Amino acid sequence: MKTMLYASAAAAVLALVSTAQAQDTVKIGVILPYSGQFADGAKQMDAGIKLYMKMNGDTVAGKKIEIIRKDVAGPQPPVAKRLAQELVVRDNVDILAGFLLTPNAMAAADISAEAKKFMVIMNAATSIITTKSNYSVRTSHTLPQVSATMGAWAAKNGVKKAYTMVSDYGPGHDAETSFQAALKSAGGESVGAVRMAVANPDFSAYVQRAKDLNPESIFVFIPGGAQPAAIGKAFAERGIDSAKTKILGTGELTDDSALVNMGDTALGIITAWTYDHNHKSALNEKFVAEYKKDNNGENPNFFVAGGYDGMHVIYEALKKTGGKTDGEALVNAAKGLKWEAPRGPMMIDPETRDIVQTIYIRKVEKVGGKLVNVEFDKVENVKDPVKAAMK
Amino acid sequence: MTASDPAAAMTPQTYMQSLSRWRVLEIAFWLATLLPFWLFPTYLSLASQIAITALFALSLDLILGYAGIVSLGHAAFFGLGAYSAGIFTKFVWGEPFSGLLVAALVAGIVGFASSFIISRFRHLTLIMITLGLGLLLHEAANSMSWLTGGSDGLQGVSIKPVFGVFKFDLYGYTAYGYALGILFLCFLFTRRLINSPFGLALRGIRENFTRMPAIGADSRAHIRKVYTISAIIAGIAGGILAQTTETVALEVLSFERSADVLVMLVLGGAGRLYGGLIGAGVFMIARDQFSGIAPQYWYFWIGVLLVVVVMLLPNGILGGLSKLTARWRRK
Structure with missing residues (x-):
């Protein structure tokens, strides 16, 4: 029986090869x-x-x-x-x-x-x-590609202390570690971190904790979809003013659909990302x-x-x-x-x-009555930092 | 069982024997499971996943169909088995059978521990408890990402050949043979168990939980036993999935997996031994075909199928079939 199996497998492979060539x-x-x-x-x-x-x-x-x-x-x-x-x-x-x-x-x-x-x-x-x-x-x-770029950019542009808020799952942990590492190596400091339950739509407790620390900036990573709007609302309700406390994030946070739901609470959020439809070219x-x-x-x-x-x-x-x-x-x-x-x-x-590309630093602003991610800085030829560190 | 049996010949012994006699249809069924090797060699990986799911459905049938324990968290044991086998293979040893043994052991221990809670409750409470247990484990696996790989899935599981000879190949010959073999062994065991006095007592518990102790069968002790056995079988099913796909993701512990297996059992017919096997086959093949036609909407057709089966065949596909044959025999 075994030989028959292998024989029929071999026949199938041969059949595949010949049809593929034709x-x-x-x-x-x-x-x-x-x-x-x-x-x-x-x-x-x-x-x-x-x-x-x-x-x-x-x-x-x-x-x-x-x-x-x-x-x-x-x-x-x-x-x-x-x-x-x-x-x-x-x-x-x-x-x-x-x-x-x-x-x-x-x-x-x-x-x-x-x-x-x-x-x-x-x-x-x-x-x-x-x-x-x-x-x-x-x-x-890659996620580290954007979040590490955000960390390094923040430290170089006057944000020395950051609090991180990430969803408690693999990508969230990656975002947290690579942001903090990049921030530190560029001279910044992490003043605390919180991991938020992935399935949790209520962020007010987490945001309150961040507010009590009154950090210079907050880095946020959450999955796209319904969550950005929820956290945006929590920021507004707890009175975190993006003029005083800089809110940093990756592009999921201010995706188009998220911006619609967040409304004006999104104004001033700074994100690092690869693509936005407002990119000028x-x-x-x-x-x-x-x-x-x-x-x-x-x-x-x-x-x-x-x-x-x-x-x-x-x-x-x-x-x-x-x-x-x-x-x-x-x-x-x-x-x-x-x-x-x-x-x-x-x-x-x-x-x-892996991909090598420009990472854009954008800020949410109102252009012609609509919320838009406006690119105001960029970092060119960014490689994946994790694989660069492996070598 | 059949009307032609003279009532006088029906002693308890002969009744038990008549239950465990192999029927022609059963033998035909198991022979038919060998057909994919020759007829559909490019569908073997689907076939192996059907065999795994069938084994999982069989384990649920044992508690739901026979003992009347409704569970919405049975994936907990499937997932425990999958992670145990996966982690054992990754860090300790890649031999498949020992991995399955570890999967069975871990799932069995947790099953036994939780059976003390399970045996105390019935009906809606039970649904909530099993659901909660499933969610707890899902969250635990997510937060222990250093061990389980979290939402990225467990990586680096590399399995050795079965018996040191049969490598897990691209076509899935070994995967299907392996899964089918284990399914058959577990089925034999389950069949023996169901056709024993213990199995009869389980059916008694299903029909009347409080009356069974009155005739000398302690319901709770029986439930603890069958729940542990069911957990072990579910763990083995999960272990095979981890080994044949060489990865484990959080999805093995998900609510969807618990719900899907329940749907399969209802489709096939609960309490009928083959119900889970048939249900798993119908569900997985329907899903594969429907999603091939319209990837966005396959769940719609599964829904239609479920509604039709439940409305027209209240005891599942097998229940409907046996009703038909009974009617045909009477004529």
Whole structure:
């Protein structure tokens, strides 16, 4: 029975190889949480992928691009791993892409490594994901990349003492450590920290504790969605004045949808982030206009940018390999790739395969009656600090 | 059982024996579980996850279907098993069977400890307690991220080949064979247990909790035993998931997992041994197919399926089938 199993497995592999060679298409398997509480982000990233294909055609290097979508429904690594497995063995995909959530990306990376498939991480932001497969690249950001930049920038710009408030889960802990480390090494000081329950919509107790300390600044990291508005309200209610106490954060805090809910309490919040639709460049203006046309006038966000730039890496890598799709060739083609993206200049680090990009420092201001993240400073060529420290 | 049995021949001994006799359909069912190896070799990783979920559903059936303990937190034991097996594999030893043993042990100990609370309550209180236990463990795993990997999931689990020979491969041949084998062994054990006087006593407890002690069967002691056994089986199921996917995430302890397995059991038919297995298969295949058609809306179709089954077949798919065959036999 065992030999029969292996024989049928071998036959299946042979069948796969021969059909893959005969085709003139490049199949990309996209794994995203299309249903469940992360469905919004998945929809936006998918729209970014679609937009790139609309603007740049669906043929590259003589091959037609075909997208196969799979729903992972939330942070479920066993499902993500199985979907990646099925995409490889059943649908014969050449490239794995998508990945909104870290645990899913980590699980699928095993398959990428084992099957030697090129993998493009379009959002998941934990630093170590790209170390799990040598065939993976990232086109979003890493969390330390933004929060460490925030810490260093704050210390260099007169904020010497900071209190940190983060959600009590993996990304929150990462944000806290990298912000504090960067702040300290730039001459600042951490005056206290609190970790807030992830599922907790009431922040008033935490904010009160921060207020009692009366710190010079407060760094906040919470997941996007409904929470930014809740914490914004708590700041306003407890009387924390952003003119006296600087509120610092990452871009999730002042995302467009969050700003709408926060209202004027958001004014003066300073965040470090990679992309905002108000970024001034000709390329971005075109990108925003095209996106709005297809999506009922909505503005693109970082999910959209991640999907769009991820497709760019795939297209450029395919052009370089002349349509060859083996993982080794594609990842080598992607290493060191430099391009001008809607968010500004980007590069795939040839050593770590992670993203190198400009981090913008923005402040929430009222422009023409609307709350807007206004970029007023930037740090160029930021690498992932965790992997830089590993070396 | 069947109408043709002469009533005179039905002593308690022969009744118990007739329960444990293997039927043709059962043998056919287990032979059919081997078919995916040849017919659907590209669906084997799905098949292995169905086998794992089926084992989990079987463990819930033991307490819900037979002893009448309603649990909305059964994922607690599944998750305990998954984390125990995962952590053991990562830090101690990668041999799969010893990992399963550790998973069973940890889940069993926690199951036994909590069974003292469980056996004191019934109905709604029980739902709340099991729900709370599940949430507690979920939060504990989240905050102990140094051990569990927190919301990023446990990484670096690398499992050795089964029997030192069969490596876990990309197609999932080993994963399915392994999961199916363990499922079958646990099933044999459960089947023996259910068709024993102990199993009969459980059904008695389900029907009338207060009357059983009057005929000499202590309800609470029975519930403690079956709850511990159920926890062990759920832990083994979690352990297999951790080993075959080489990762563990907080999701194994989530409320959704507890709720989904309940849905599967209701779909298949609770208290019927095969109900959980059939329910898990139907649920997972339906989910896979529906989400392939429209990734955004698959849960809608699962909802429709559940409503239809509950309205038309109150005892689940198996309940409906046995009703049909009973009617057909009478004619």
